[in-house]
Amino acid sequence: MLEGIDMERLPVHIAIIMDGNGRWAQKKGLPRVRGHKAGMEAIRKTVKCCSDLGIKILTVYAFSTENWKRPQDEVNYLMNLLVEYMRKEVSSLHKNKVKIKLLGEIDILPHQTRREIEEAVKLTKNNKGLQFNIALNYGGRAEILKACKSLIQDIQNGNLDMNSVDEAVFSNYLYTGSDPDPDLIIRTSGEQRISNFLLWQGAYSELLFIDRLWPDFDENALYRAIKEYQSRNRRFGALK
Ligand code: IPE
Numbered sequence: 001m002l003e004g005i006d007m008e009r010l011p012v013h014i015a016i017i018m019d020g021n022g023r024w025a026q027k028k029g030l031p032r033v034r035g036h037k038a039g040m041e042a043i044r045k046t047v048k049c050c051s052d053l054g055i056k057i058l059t060v061y062a063f064s065t066e067n068w069k070r071p072q073d074e075v076n077y078l079m080n081l082l083v084e085y086m087r088k089e090v091s092s093l094h095k096n097k098v099k100i101k102l103l104g105e106i107d108i109l110p111h112q113t114r115r116e117i118e119e120a121v122k123l124t125k126n127n128k129g130l131q132f133n134i135a136l137n138y139g140g141r142a143e144i145l146k147a148c149k150s151l152i153q154d155i156q157n158g159n160l161d162m163n164s165v166d167e168a169v170f171s172n173y174l175y176t177g178s179d180p181d182p183d184l185i186i187r188t189s190g191e192q193r194i195s196n197f198l199l200w201q202g203a204y205s206e207l208l209f210i211d212r213l214w215p216d217f218d219e220n221a222l223y224r225a226i227k228e229y230q231s232r233n234r235r236f237g238a239l240k
């Protein structure tokens, strides 16, 4: 229900750790990958709903740098699912003015997955609607390390003065660039941990852990999350 949401105080940036696909499938006696497939529909609904609400940025955690540890079959399935998602969704995303951006190391992804994503990013790059960040082969620590390396390189090359490096300058070296930090980070499935997601950017994010498994996430769950966010008192270390 939209009722009760203050449209003037929407979170600018919502980030989601989409967890619980495997358990969703197991509960139904299905193979884990069926949960990933069902999770794709939840992504579709969530993107549409954020876009309709006028949320500026939605970031979803699709595959972590640690998820390579899973069985090869599951990894392959996830990589192919991304290709399928892009092929199915990209034209309607584009029509809805969604701008797709990738957070993560794309170089080592299977060729097909990489190509499909690069094309979607290119096609939608000038869109002015919802910015849809897909964190893929993403890890917060790897991101920070990569940022440090390129920052040092710029200092060594004489392109950057070390004394000018502040938090804003450093942030620009991260995948998120000049995107505002997430106001709200939602994790589904009942797990209460951050699992290497947006470690720098999430310094002052409101965290919301919900029991629902990702494939069961829908518009109403999103509305409830936004209402919960609006009931929080964000202080950023000050008094209020
Ligand atoms: C989240 O669901 C999707 C990815 C990590 C790719 P999981 O696959 O982690 O599902 P559970 O946590 O095993 O239920």
Ligand code: IPE
Binding pocket: 017, 018, 019, 020, 061, 062, 063, 064, 067, 191, 193, 195
């Ligand atoms: C986090 O979920 C990664 C994604 C949702 C892509 P995991 O299921 O991989 O996290 P852990 O292993 O439970 O911490």
Ligand code: MG
Binding pocket: 019, 020, 021
């Ligand atoms: Mg999980």
